[in-house]
Amino acid sequence: MAKEKLTGSEILIKSLLAEGVDTVFGYPGGAITPVFDCMYDYQDELKHILVRHEQGATHAAQGYARVSGKTGVVIVTSGPGATNTITGIADAMMDSTPMVVIAGQMPSSMLGTDAFQETDVVGITLPITKWSYQIRRAEDVAWAVARAFYIASTGRPGPVMLDFAKNAQTEVAEFEYKKCNYIRSYNPYPNINEESVRKAAEMINAAKKPLLLVGQGVTLGGAEQEIIELMEKADIPAATTLLGLSSIPSSHPLNMGMLGMHGNVAPNVMTNECDLLIAVGMRFDDRVTAVLDSYAKQAKKIHFDIDPSEFNKNVAVDLSVLGNSKESIAAVTALVEKRENKEWLQMFDRPKAEEKSKVIDVEVAPESGPLKMGEVVSRVSKYTNDNAVVVTDVGQNQMMGVRYSKYSQPRSVITSGGLGTMGFGLPAAVGAKFGAPARTVCLFVGDGGLQMTLQELGTIKAYGVNVKIILLTNTVLGMVRQWQELFFEKRFSETNLSNPDFVALAAAYGIKGRRIEKREELDEAIEEMLQHDGSYLLEAVVAKEEMVFPMTPTGKSVNYVMLNRDEIYKL
Template sequence: METLKIKTENPKTKKAKLKISGAEAIIHCLLAEGVDLLYGYPGGAIMPVYDELYKFQDRLTHILSRHEQGATHAAQGYARVTGKVGVAMATSGPGATNLVTGLADAQIDSTPLVCITGQVPRHLLGSDAFQETDIIGISTPVTKWNAQITKASEIPEVMAKAFYIARSGRPGPVLVDITKNAQFDEFEFSYEKCTAVRSYEPYPKPEENAIASAAELINAAKRPFIIWGQGVILGQAEEELKALVEKAGIPAAWTIMGASALDSDHPLNVGMVGMHGNYGPNLLTNECDLLIAIGMRFDDRVTGNLDTYAKQAKVIHFEIDPAEINKNVHADVAVLGDSKNSLQQLLPLIKNNNHDGWLSEFKEKYRIEFDTLISKDLNPTKEGLTMGEVIKEINQASKNEAVIVSDVGQHQMIACRYAKFKHTKSNITSGGLGTMGFALPAAIGAKMGAMDREVVAIIGDGGYQMTIQELGIIFQHQVPVKIVVLNNDHLGMVRQWQELFFERRYASTVMVNPDFVKIAEGYHIESNRVSERKDLKAAVEEMIASDKPYFLEVRVEKEDNVFPMIPSGASVSDIRLK
């Protein structure tokens, strides 16, 4: 493994050294990085660290997940709502491998995590010892960086680097694997935070020529269109985005990871792009003359067929990760840098403008979508409950103030389409990896990170059962998170594809579900079930008004589909309303 040279905050000063065990050193490293909450599951290879953690309970709260994957998702939810680094810990072997899904999810969704795993003693490495796995080799493709510690003296430097890499630039997950001998051995401990790593440039400086070229294109454009992603939130550039949109009068749409960076009701917020995004912004992507992408990576679920995506438009790409520039869509102007810094430099060069005629086209397309689809989703006349009307009631009961944590599937797309947000960091979902089972533990982590905010998990009956055991955290710690399971007795999104593209052959998508209310009651969580429209509003209001954990099952229509929809591999212009 490459050894990288570290620059420290105080290279000329040395703190008083204290001889302690590697296990205790791990705890001191966490405290030095401002960690006060972590999730995990103990086991033999990490037991020395847990023994030390026991002694620091007054300063460092450990939450016992019921599965290591749940620990990673809870840490993700905490990180996404706070902007801090989430921390998860597990033992070697199966404990470590159970972290991999969460690592992969955090990697593609740019979530800062530090995961700590125990490992067999150094002399047993490579011997197929009990519960030994090569977690470094396994996790390399799904981490921003990883490292194995085999000597106690390596702990401070590696841990400092881990937190710096996880949180800096485009954030991501880091894994640190620590052999058991390194946890027991003693050494003279001192700790200095990492502030730079050789050859790693997390904050590239935007080039003045690129900024000037971007401004020139924006000022000259007749039909400009902004699509922003999570990079705006990660870069804390929400105010700069709003200022650009308003000064230049440009319609702006969002990817699901970018939702909540701009108020849902802002007049220039024209909706969501992507496979199940809004009709107007998807269709008009192929009619704009300038496409301004800010902190988004042109994911295939956003672009559809790349051969037909925005070919008529000039493209400006504001992006912090050079690997994303020209990866999927060619940029006529690439502005490499942190979104906040880049937009701050751009704004003085932008002329006051409006594009009311162009904006009216988005409004007209929205009217078509509303008359054809949205009104039926939110104000249905059919007998069965729709997912959309449930989200509408949650919006009203929470006054658009809630953090919405969604799982993966039809309910996710409905939640992202119809949830209303007033504040940033309010939409938490598994975007790039699409991890079923994400929402329940992520909502727990989000609530623990933002106890002053209402946190509502929107989950399907399939994904809910993948991490249902994490109800144990809610019961043990009385985490007042609200859980809404939209139950259609199917793996809804897969069933939709089977209906549309596989001649209704519903292979392994029908769910025979347990009594979810009784399960919640088994964890002593207040619960309710709704199957009729007349009971929905009161049930949602009761849930939101509660100051305790609450579970609500809503029985929705079994064969209701999510539209609009861009068929896989089709052009954004081929978006279907039914």
Template structure:
């Protein structure tokens, strides 16, 4: 790449992306962004562009792409409606801390503020949901703006950033001299871990009898899964994960005790209030994890390690808040620590989880009669893929079933919408994950409701022949809301019942192989056929209509008040 020669702003954008080692962009063209797409035409061999069917799909796909590749996702949209369609996807990436650079086009700078055609104040609109954003109004600003965008997106606590680039900045001429950012004075992405903190942590651990480590998404984001494994294997400490912390530890580990939170496992939820020490590693004590805060971790000293200082003491008061990269913390602690956790304490988790297995899991995953249940599908899938697939879920019961009953072994193998709970996330995210990992099996677990929110992306899957395996768990209900209506609204199923289209026929319209399964006896073969199929495949499975996800911490209840089944049912 020859630098210092005169090029247009649009060309500079693409060169800058190449400098940041971007090779894939998800997007959709339109009026204001035409200069960029015009330059992209000649660079389409260097920069692969995935043409989605709706900008929201591009945003979710770029996020999933980032999660499965460890790179920064990139997304293009035009001004006005193109840009506003991104908002849900940007917000989703923001709440789940995923690095994505969103580039939106804007009307020419002379028209800013005039209500020009397809003008939207994207800077103000995206401000609360981006880590950083910036409006570029001249071609000369482009290299530095893109360098900052990547630097902010993928350092510290990662997150989405947005560059709004006016049409005249795309057309204008500039000399291209790209310099990647090393540091910025107002921003400290790598807070130093100090000795006093690790010393204090060591003494708190050695004073504890019943410690537990909570692994959150931060462990995956920090690429610290090996460090976590080393720490756990040395100390024998029980580990529980958050929803987004799933796959941060191999579930085959004897120290893995399950998932925390509303639909998490019995052992770690109950024993959160038994533990005398909690090491919260890269997690943020979300309300879906903690339940009633007044009755949370009642006996525990808390060591909270997070790279984002604002998370410390935000929801739960920590006895030792440590603002640091979790990788640094674990790397420093492991060689120094000689603590061994009492086997009997670890055993308690397994005993409680055994109760859950008998009362909940066996019924869900090995039923012998009645309609097919979501749990048995996920477990079958888990066995057949040996835990090696990338699971992408939508939001709701399908998501909880996917999280609970797939056996995760490989880091970043669950892609799900955690913080925002975005229905419609699944299909476009599965598409992005498959683009990022073309050789791995990517399986979407979606409900019939969420699938219908973004099902136009079947068009994208068809166009690029992405071999995504799509499972629709069809109960003709918005299942999770229906579950709440059953439990708390006396079965008044307000607007949660939904007839569905003939999904296999819909797939067929896009040239996608498909199958409908209604009987348990067909299930095994159907999943085999799906997994062995070379291209994309849609498998609709009719499941029990009024099944519930249990265990459950009811709203307002404490973690140890988690119920295995509803007494009324």
């Protein structure tokens, strides 16, 4: 018996359902209307979240993916709909986030004619996607969707673009869904080389001062437990990258904190003291390494990653171990000796203590003066029992947000790492709430970044999304201003903001809000925010002169750390 024929649009919806998709973020438009028409019949199975701008759809899908581990899905129209997704796609590529973007396209017969809302979407997205494909026939829809999900979610995850020609949406084809688990030219499950595992264990056993660098690859590989077992067995201190932050609990005694330009002093300084660097699922980004010429030259280096193109890309290593972090770390742990590194661990005490007294205490527990960002963040973390999903925008709010939050479970930090996308925060928080409805989602955002994707307050209103927005208002573009003060002779070029009444603005969207300026109001306001059943905007007014420290300025070594405006950490 011949199989029933369905339209390409219906095949798309059924294929998404077959992939286990229940939530998509999108925005309709001319060239994708047949798909949205079909979605009308599947409202019970496939929840579509109508965002207020396509960029918001991509960041929401990223937030959703990062918190849940599932692939985020975006459906938009052609032309401007598709080009508005570019920032989110580039962001997802940099931060290895699984995402499938489906964009409408002119019918195949009109391609190349500069038709209304036609753009070369595949051409534009090639450099910023794992795979980009134009679907021109209804027969290819199921195949392309299956392949898209397989590519986006396996190996080193990333975004995939499906450019969906309108004729393929309306024409019919037989539907049979076969999940993709094999592509000849792509192997996302490389076998772990036993020899390199044995060598890695030997190097770890021989090391006196090992340091573990934990990147997002640990979360993506689901290797949180394995990494802790390695740390504990061989008594190795660990430092995380920005995206690796929540893969180890903040409270773990071997967790030495965050690496990078505004990371913790101890792990940055100790990078140039250790005798073995063990990097797992991280890519030696310049914000982590600072100047490469003086980066950990004294140390031997092992790099664990699933993406072979990361090996020796920025930092030459002595040994690379290709594979899934869960498997490779477990294999190495089985071969390492149980030991204690007391003396080495004690070396972290001084930088840690100095950062606490000179940076953290000053930021978190000031006795007078205006509210401080770190103070607000650490108090929110306290009242959420370090259990919230911390979403940030980009800039000072981001660094303060991640530095002064504590984490007790994986997948708790959602921030734009590699691309540094201002405006990421609000839509990502919306997506995170859909991805983890049972968790409290706290967004730390500045008054600059909030106004980049402010329209998503409309999405919050429409769906009654419960996100706690902690707006750190300093009426300036703080991070740029910080650089202007430190490196551009206080020439504050174009970094002043003239702000609207944010609380009134939130109220216009039916979101409860409150503005605080005084220290005495802080605890009570946070409690009110957390107890409120629904979204809440807490605007904390902070000083525009505030800066994020510690800081390793561009052009300096990883162990050159400014503790404040005047003091450099003495090695």
